[in-house]
Amino acid sequence: MNTKEKDEKYFGRGNPAMDLEVVKAEGSYVYGADGKKYVDFLGGAGVGNLGWGVKEIEDAIRNSDRPTYVYPNFYYRLWTELAELLAELCPGNLKKSYRMTGGSEAVEAALEIATMFTGRKKILSVEGSYHGNTIGALSIGATKKQKKFPNLLEGCEKLELPLNKEKLQQVEKMLYTKEVAAVIMEPIIVNLGVLIPEEEFMAGLNKICKETGTLLIMDEAITGFGRTGKMFATEHFDIEPDILCMAKAITAGHAGMGAVITTPEIDKKVGGEIGLYSSYGWHPIAVDASLAALNYLQKNKQKLFHNIDQLEQIFKKGVSEIDFRNDPEMRIKGAAIGVDLKDEEYASEIKQRALKNGLLINTEGSSLLFLPNFEMTQKTALEGIDLLKNCV
Ligand SMILES: Cc1ncc(COP(=O)(O)O)c(C=O)c1O
Numbered sequence: 320m321n322t323k324e325k326d327e328k329y330f331g332r333g334n335p336a337m338d339l340e341v342v343k344a345e346g347s348y349v350y351g352a353d354g355k356k357y358v359d360f361l362g363g364a365g366v367g368n369l370g371w372g373v374k375e376i377e378d379a380i381r382n383s384d385r386p387t388y389v390y391p392n393f394y395y396r397l398w399t400e401l402a403e404l405l406a407e408l409c410p411g412n413l414k415k416s417y418r419m420t421g422g423s424e425a426v427e428a429a430l431e432i433a434t435m436f437t438g439r440k441k442i443l444s445v446e447g448s449y450h451g452n453t454i455g456a457l458s459i460g461a462t463k464k465q466k467k468f469p470n471l472l473e474g475c476e477k478l479e480l481p482l483n484k485e486k487l488q489q490v491e492k493m494l495y496t497k498e499v500a501a502v503i504m505e506p507i508i509v510n511l512g513v514l515i516p517e518e519e520f521m522a523g524l525n526k527i528c529k530e531t532g533t534l535l536i537m538d539e540a541i542t543g544f545g546r547t548g549k550m551f552a553t554e555h556f557d558i559e560p561d562i563l564c565m566a567k568a569i570t571a572g573h574a575g576m577g578a579v580i581t582t583p584e585i586d587k588k589v590g591g592e593i594g595l596y597s598s599y600g601w602h603p604i605a606v607d608a609s610l611a612a613l614n615y616l617q618k619n620k621q622k623l624f625h626n627i628d629q630l631e632q633i634f635k636k637g638v639s640e641i642d643f644r645n646d647p648e649m650r651i652k653g654a655a656i657g658v659d660l661k662d663e664e665y666a667s668e669i670k671q672r673a674l675k676n677g678l679l680i681n682t683e684g685s686s687l688l689f690l691p692n693f694e695m696t697q698k699t700a701l702e703g704i705d706l707l708k709n710c711v
Contacts, residue, residue, distance in 0.1 A: 322352070333452070337674055344371035347692060347699045349679060358703040361679040362690040365509065365541035368568040368654075369615065369623075370692040376573050379611035385603035391418070391596060397606045404613055405580055408550055411559045415586035418600030419577030422540035422566030423451025426503070428579040428595050429562045430455050430472075433501035433534040435589045441474035441499040443490075443533075445482070447684075449510035450503065450538055459503055464684075474498075482516035487523040494531040501562070502528060503536040506552035510541070512686025513650040513657030521556035534561040534585070540577070541655075544568040544616060545693060548627050548653025555652070561585060571615075573608035576601060623693040627653045630691055630700055637704035643711050656689040672710040678703050 320328070322340050340352040347370055349357045362368070369376075389395040402416040419425040434440060444450070444459040451457075457465065458472035476493060478486065493499060502524060508514040528535040537560040542552035546568065553560055562585070566577035577600075601609075616623065634656045638649060643660055650657040660666045666682045673680050681688040691700060 337679075339674065339679075346370045346372065347695045355677060357674075357677050357679050358699060358706060359679050360689040360691050360703050361681050362692055363572055364567075364681060365546060365690050366567045366572045367692050368544055368546060369571040369612065370694040371572065373571060373612070373615060375615050376571060376608055376611040380573060380604060380607050383603075383607045385607060387603070389603060391598070391600065395603070395606075397603070397610065398601055401601065401606055401610055401613075404610065405565070405578060408544075408613065408617070409563055409580050410551055410553050412582045412584075413560070413563055413580040414583050415590065416578050416580045417595050418597055419566070419579060420575055420597055420599050421451075421577040422538075422564065423453045423456045423577075424597065424600070425540065425564040425566055425577035425579045426450045426456045426459075426538060427453050429503065429536045429538075429564050430459070430501065431593060431595065432562055432579070432581055432585065432589050433536060435593055436585050437500040437532060437534060439498055439500040439533075441476060442472070443476050443478060443493060443499050443502045445504050445508065445511075446477040446479050447511055448504065448508060451540075480511070480514070482514075482520045484517055484519040484523060486520060487527065490524055491527050494527050494533050497531055497533075499531075499533050501534040501536050503538055505538050505540075505542055506556060506558075507542050507547050507652050507655060509546070509655050509657075509688070509690075510683055512659050512683040512688060513652060513655045515650060515652060516556075518556060521558050525556075525558035528561075529559075536560060536562040536564065538564045540564055540566040541690075544613070545620075545623065545627065546653060546690070547655050548624065548631065550620075552652070569612070570605055570608040571612035573612065574602065574605035575599075576605040576609055626695070627693050629697065630654050630693075630695060631656075633697060633700045634689065634691075634704070637701065638707075641704075641708050641711055650686075654691055654693060656691075657683070658687040658689075659685055660687065661685050669707075669710050673707060676706045676709055678706040678710070680707070 343350040405416045406414040447461045457468040458475045543565045562581045648659040663685045
């Protein structure tokens with residue numbers, strides 16, 4: 320049996336597989352078992368912010384004399400170092416980190432913290448959004464398209480798009496009931512094809528949350544660690560989240576990890592009682608990977624963020640010159656690039672053709688989604704855009 324046949328027989332899949340068996344990934348390229356080389360605009364759906372195979376990170380993992388495992392109720396020096404680093408990197412007064420294994424777990428923890436802190440049960444989120452695969456995350460996610468698990472958690476309410484200042488009236492009405500524990504959203508909604516909320520909406524939302532004692536949770540699983548041209552996408556807005564979720568690029572792809580960070584005040588009330596036990600949260604291998612990845616990001620911040628600006632310009636120009644069937648709406652924030660073709664089938668066709676042509680891209684509904692790594696050269700970006708041209 321070859322890999323594809325064995326996969327079909329034994330491997331559970333939530334979504335259909337793309338026809339690519341990966342054997343190697345290096346920098347901005349992924350290599351298939353068929354010997355083909357692919358330009359990677361997919362970036363592991365936001366995991367690979369530094370490109371694949373960063374030597375500093377691989378060396379840090381290889382050369383560490385870490386313990387095999389640390390039981391969560393013991394002390395471990397590198398947990399405190401990573402938590403200190405996250406407190407430095409995160410905006411506002413977010414200082415206390417909890418160990419998680421990924422984004423869904425971080426979102427669940429955020430919901431638990433908010434409900435326990437406020438004593439309220441309702442959660443407000445954005446219709447069509449994605450926050451992970453667990454029951455809580457699915458309940459606050461899309462209800463219209465994702466009909467399998469609609470609102471299994473009690474009291475989930477959804478805000479319809481657009482997120483503009485006119486929407487604030489509705490937010491006010493909902494939050495002044497003082498029944499809502501938290502509002503949760505991605506600050507730049509990558510999972511809706513890089514949807515950028517209006518600044519006035521975000522500032523107003525923040526204000527209403529503070530007035531009503533509703534916690535504001537920013538899910539930065541994809542947007543965190545530089546993706547939108549700021550360390551966290553929260554920084555694009557005049558907001559002060561009470562809880563922030565991190566995952567994906569927290570190890571730049573070298574190990575599974577997530578984190579949820581909150582303020583000392585919130586932690587004081589819920590910490591030590593809330594549980595949030597995670598056997599594999601911040602496993603020593605993942606901690607080595609994360610410290611190396613985040614130190615690398617910080618050390619090279621100027622160069623990498625400059626390259627993100629350049630990539631933003633290259634994609635803006637390159638994609639606008641492509642002759643798509645419909646007039647596309649481009650939504651770009653740093654290295655988060657959404658191209659809404661207003662036609663889901665057409666977007667999906669282009670994704671299939673791109674794969675055949677040696678280009679990896681993603682789609683979110685009717686949008687093409689590109690998440691290039693921050694080290695991608697201008698030459699590779701143009702190579703990928705050229706391949707894309709041949710797919711329309
Ligand atoms: C915004 C957001 N939150 C949460 C998750 C879930 O993360 P994980 O796949 O690590 O559970 C994702 C994953 O795509 C995400 O995009």
